[in-house]
Amino acid sequence: MTSTAVTEQNKMDLAREMLAKLVDRRVLAALEVCVRCGICTESCHYYRSNPKLEHTPYYRAEQVRRVYRQFLDPVGRAFPGWFGAKATADEALSKLAETAFASCTLCHRCTFECPFGVETAEIMRVMRSVATATGYGPEMLIEIAGAAIAKEENADLFREIFLEQVKELEKEVQDSLGSSKAKIPVDQKGARFLYVPLAGAHTIIPQAIIFNVAKESWTLSMFDTANYAVFLGDAEKAKRIAMRIIKEAEALKAQEMIITECGHGYTAMRWEAPKWFGRPLPFRVRNIIEVLDEYIRDGKLQLNPSTNGEPVTYHDSCNLGRKGGLLEEPRRVIKAVVGDFREMTPNRLHSYCCGAGSGLVTAPEWTDIRLEAGKLKSDQIRQTGAKIVVTSCDNCRFQIGELSEHYGLNTEVTSISELTAKALV
């Protein structure tokens, strides 16, 4: 056996091992229940934008299912031809990785359109884990996840830069509110909220303005909420990235962790992290939209919707909405801060993915794929006649901005926090 063959054999062993470990009851049921009826075909934005075999949910899942039959199903192993089990080689694994990372945004839309409810996204998530473990994870995602871990390892080095940047941002907040008392607190022990932003002033300044107006007890996290290891399906790295912020919240004795407008960041911390660590987190986790909704309900913010007079539409981030349960909260806030709100059709549970989900936005080699997959979303936006698209996820925001340019939509993209800050009286 040559060394290449040995390596390939090792990869196959690792793939088998990973699959055996990751196929839990939920994934097993998803693998076993599909009858290949084809009813889910048009539920996928990839297929709708470019109708071909590889873009059907059941084709994608079937590729993994055939590997599962070969590796884990005794009947499939005994009669591979009869049950469609497929001997997996290195090349097949590489193709499966490409399918899992570039041809599925794990948006879960097909699940709710399937007569059975097959969770193809869960199957693809497992495939991503297998691909990452066997060396087929996308380089860019690996680097970004690695950088997040490095930031914790070199926290002292980053702290100085961070504090300087916060001072600059604080000046902008003070200018905007016309008050030198406005603050962006850092390391504030006992604050009610630990607010976790993203890398970008647009996820700090508007929120800081709102917190100051609402007289909130809060402190800014030095880390950002993005957790790209989630997209890789790398549980260990995902845990390390999440733990940085958990430790920070615990050290500051924060009662709540407030996640900025970031789809995967919210879902990872709110719903997945307790599963990863095998325990509920010692503080409440909410999204900034829930806080804004609460402020408006409690009359803490005086708003003038006519400030945002142009027609506005809302794009449901799949992570925040279909996977995170924030479907009505963003709508209540938007209706309170804009004058002309227009829904896309379909929306909420049945909303289409913008095409950039689950890390697609990171890799330049996937630009054409995601712009093509986003055609359906751009058509939806155009039909509303909106001039402003609001979304609560930075990846969606980036993608919709590019879609606007690519498809000539002539729309601006913004967040709920920015619109709210603008509508403050």
Add this chain to the structure above:
Amino acid sequence: MSTFDMVAVGVVLAGAFVFIAGLIAILVTAQRRPYGTELAPIKGSPSRGVLWAFTLGLAPWAKESARIHWLAYIRGAIFHIAIFVGAAYLIATPWLAQIPEPLRLVLAVLFGIGALLGLAGFWIRLADPIMRFLSTPDDYFALALTTLFLASAAISAYTIEYLPAFWIISGITLAYAPFGKLRHFIYFFYVRVFLGLTFGRRSVLE
């Protein structure tokens, strides 16, 4: 009881035994797999989610896919209803003579329609190039077995003399069910429960 009748009873009982043993094996295997229990504080209602998963979540009018593929959806729904009624009918067959004739005729019509829809399944699978490409021999065999099961159920409900033939086909179908795609009927319940629990808890299905 003729020799053929005795053979038929033997086949159906053997099939039922394999089916039950296979069913237990599937359930044990599935239950041995880990389950990622949701530990995050609840936002919605898991129980309402499960209720949704078995009611509104299956409603064709709530699904864009069902509106696009309404014919295939209706075909699938009636076909599966006929199979489930057929399974109940199989259990009741020892007392078939006591079942009133009008009811037997209604059942015969239902099973007959089910069998025709089974045949339609072949057409759907063969006519669509994508489905043809993805179909395995197991897909065709399972469809053939269930179609024969329904056809023989229809004939036996109409003419009681054909009951042994129905038992033989039922025995073969039952024996095959735990090994091929027919086992999806067990996982259907798992999938719907998981869907309801997960997304109900997250308040996605409110």
